[in-house]
Amino acid sequence: MSLAQFVKKQSGFEGLNITYQRGETVLAWAMVSPWVAGFLLLTAFPMVASLALSFFEWNILTPPEYVGLANYHKLFFTDPLPLHALKITVIFSLASIPLNIVFGLSIAMLLNTNIRGLAVFRTIYYLPAILSGVAVAILWQWIFSSDFGLLNTALRAFGIEGPAWLGSKIWVLPAFVIMRLWSVGGGMIIYLAGLQAIPTDLYEAAEIDGANWWQRIFRITLPMLSPTIFFQLITGVIFTMQIFTETFIMTDGGPANASLFYLLYLYRQAFQNFKMGYASALAWVFFIAILLLTLIIFATAKFWVFYEAESDEDN
């Protein structure tokens, strides 16, 4: 599925042929005008402005100075940190997003087996997903404490001496992945709703045909759920790549820059060093990186995302 098709499907305007009334058009533009103004002022203009700024050197106080591609040259060739930060941000996302999908789906499937107490389980699993920000970061910093923390205490109960987590160059990224898994309930709720929408006669037919549990999951459940998983994957990339608060509070990018996620570096350049031009270049590179990742996922969609309408054409 291409991006255009996706947007068209999202927008729900397929097959509308309509005549416009002048009064309605005027009213409509009046009603959307706040958003249009906001888009121009807070999105379109800043996008263009930050692209322009990325060719300047500017510390806010003195007038900006045109430097051509120097910021980009520095970003890609002389400053080792931006690409390092991008690398660990992508590695973190590549670990965190699939794990969240797998766990979210698994819990949703367990909950979708006609169990008693569904509402209670759903509440418990969803609760952490509403919590985020500084308070959660501080909580997890304490959980990861190597001597007195919850995680290593629990591991010790199994005879395992846990690592220093946030103090370890190797374990700091896994620690962030574990922390993000705590809020797996957000995706789980969505998968559960998707599972409940799958018609049961599909499973009944499969059972009559002798399909086993494994086949039912891979031939019915996952294909039927693939549009939902796809949507979660796209939003997951955008959301996960933007990790900031946790690293700012828990590690400040350490140890030895092992958790220097991209936005933390961007923040430092922009709002601590006041290198607005360089930070704008960093922002644009980040934007392009996310766009590319998203487009790659869109390009793979035709191999694994299943839309019912498409299957009708095949039949």
Added chain:
Amino acid sequence: MSSKGAGSNTRQIISKIIVYLLLGLGSIVVLLPLQWMISTSLKPLSHVFRFPPEFWPQKIVWSNYPDALSQLPFDLYFANTAFIVVLCLLGELIVSSIVAYAFSRLRWRGRNVLFIVVLATMMLPRQVTMIPEFIVFRHLGMIDTFWPLILPSWFGNPFYIFLLRQYFLTHSRELDQAAVIDGCSRFGVFWRITLPMSKPVLGAVAIFSFQFHWNDFFRPLIFLLDQDKYTLALGLRFFQGTFGTEWNSLMAVSLVVMLPLIIVFFFAQKHFIQGVVFTGYK
């Protein structure tokens, strides 16, 4: 295929037991961090650093809470946060639903193209526009005021516009048309018919907005300087910087900061879950 009867029955019972076991274990794992938080918040500091750590506090010190909160101007930060959150929430509810109405119930030229732009901005990482936005607000003399935190909400939020529009689309047009024939204005239709029929999704938007602005850290960090203007998130960060190893106090304050969210969650759970489900509808 196994024969129906006793064999498949025991198999069913066993698989049920496994499901409950897995879900039960998972629930414990999910709740443990919160238990740990409460337990730590009630320990005396000397017990926090006992080895091996106590799972349940052996001595409960309730005064940790008032002591820790008195280290902050908690009332002030709470009031600042509540003020910002309420104004953001109102703006997002009002403006996003007006915009969503035009995108779903009115027919006009440019609607499709503009809606695609809405979807595109939904996917835009906000940090890309952060620097010029900062510069704009600086030119307007609004740094270190609440304006940069509140104003953007009054221009509509693409995510909520999308959510509301999807919901409005499920209403029948006939009702709108009947009301117009009866002499109701277009805006009257929006106000008297569409909005009252959309309480679940409006509830969901209100909750998402509350949740987001209550937790928000990045924007207050950038735009607020004066300590008297801090939100709870900034205050908590400041508290952490000052009392970095007093984990009992840190847990107490963090829990108090989380509490309003947890309370709202328990009272409006249905809206939360419905809302998330709306968003997941591909």
